[in-house]
Amino acid sequence: MSPTEILDRYHQCSGRTSDVFPFWLHASGQCSYEMLVNRTSEAHTGDARILDLACGDGYFLNLLWEKGFHHLTGSDRSGAELEAARERLTSAVRLDRADAHRQPYDDRSFDLVTCHMALMLMKPLAPVLTEIARILKSGGRLIALVPRPLLDPVMDCYREALQTVCAETGLKPLQLGDPQLSRRNAATRLLEACGLGGEVRLEDLVVQRSGSVEALWNAMAASYDVFRLPTTARTRLRQRVSAKWRTLSSDGDSLTCRMGLRLITAVRMEGRDPSPQ
Ligand SMILES: C[S@@+](CC[C@H](N)C(=O)[O-])C[C@H]1O[C@@H](n2cnc3c(N)ncnc32)[C@H](O)[C@@H]1O
Structure with missing residues (x-):
């Protein structure tokens, strides 16, 4: 399966x-969705x-609505995610099925794009x-949250086990998206080249999840990497990761895992049209 096929199949199931x-x-006690809502409220009325x-099932749009933002549009290319969003949201929120590369909106339609x-x-x-x-x-502003690499013993155990199981299964590491985004300087240059060079800020954040080995496995099992594994490989990965995690836990079951996030903000530069890429 190509990365695009993996993405599309994964999002045939919403939420x-x-x-x-x-x-x-x-x-701060906030999850990543709430952090993004707060940044939106700080910058916009x-x-x-x-x-x-890429609004998915509309979870974030619903938080924005509850916060008093009522001129909302969501777009995504997954029909299943959009159906779930339609059920969750008031009909006043416009939803469009579209690929991010070709958005069905007029020039200069929005004050803010979130992602x-x-x-x-x-x-x-x-x-x-x-x-x-x-x-x-x-x-206008772009505010986006993306993952970033972070060293963490619990996450590192998972990554090592995933690499081993992928190699045993004959699968290459899954490479989704554009690698430029994960390098700070390259990301900034790319934003600038695309007309989003005003007030570029890349803020590194950490979120964490505590719980039992089973709860953490369930969180990892929701990843694209685990989704694309054949069932037997998934079972092997679960066994391998769970055994390693138990050795890291002080009581044999409870763990805390940390994940790195990057909050990107950038402003559409005044008076300059983006250069076609
Ligand atoms: C990890 S989910 C995030 C969904 C939502 N933003 C959230 O956080 O709840 C990624 C979403 O991106 C959408 N997506 C991925 N590539 C896309 C593209 N090229 N154009 C539009 N949507 C895309 C998927 O359909 C999926 O809904």
Whole structure:
């Protein structure tokens, strides 16, 4: 299966992201969705026109609605995710099935484009950023959360076991999205080249999840890496990871796992149209 096929099959079942991410908490007590809502509230008032790009099942849009943002649009390319979003949200929220590379909106339609845990899946990324710049008003903002590498013993155990099981299964490591996004300087240069070079900020954050070995496995099992494994390989990975994790736990079962996130903010530069990529 190609990365695109893996993504599309994974999202034939809706809500896997919003099942998992509310339980990964920042030191402030907020989950990543809540952090993104707060950043939105700090920068914008309720009359802002907002697009949530790759909105999934609408979990984040619903939080924005509850916070008083009522000019909301969501787009995603998964029909199943959008159906779940339609059920969750008031009909006042516009939802469109579209690929991020070709958005069905007029130039300068939005004050803000948000994107929770999805930009890192998009390849090539430059045309997506150019589309975002096109549909943002001058001075409009992109606020996006993406994962970033972070050393953590519990996560490292999982990654090592995953590598071993993939090698045993004859699978190459899964490479989703554009690698430029995971390198700070490259990401900044790319944003600038695509017309989003104003006030670029990349803020590194950590969220963590505590729980039993089983609860943490269930969180990892929701990843694209585990999803694409054949059932026998998945079972082997679970056994291997669970055994390693138990050795790390002080009581043989409870653990805390940390995950790195990066909050990207950038502003559509005044008076400059993005260069076509
Ligand atoms: C990890 S989920 C995040 C969903 C939602 N933002 C959330 O956090 O709950 C990634 C989403 O990106 C969507 N997606 C991935 N690539 C896309 C693309 N090129 N265009 C539009 N949507 C895309 C998937 O369909 C999926 O809904």
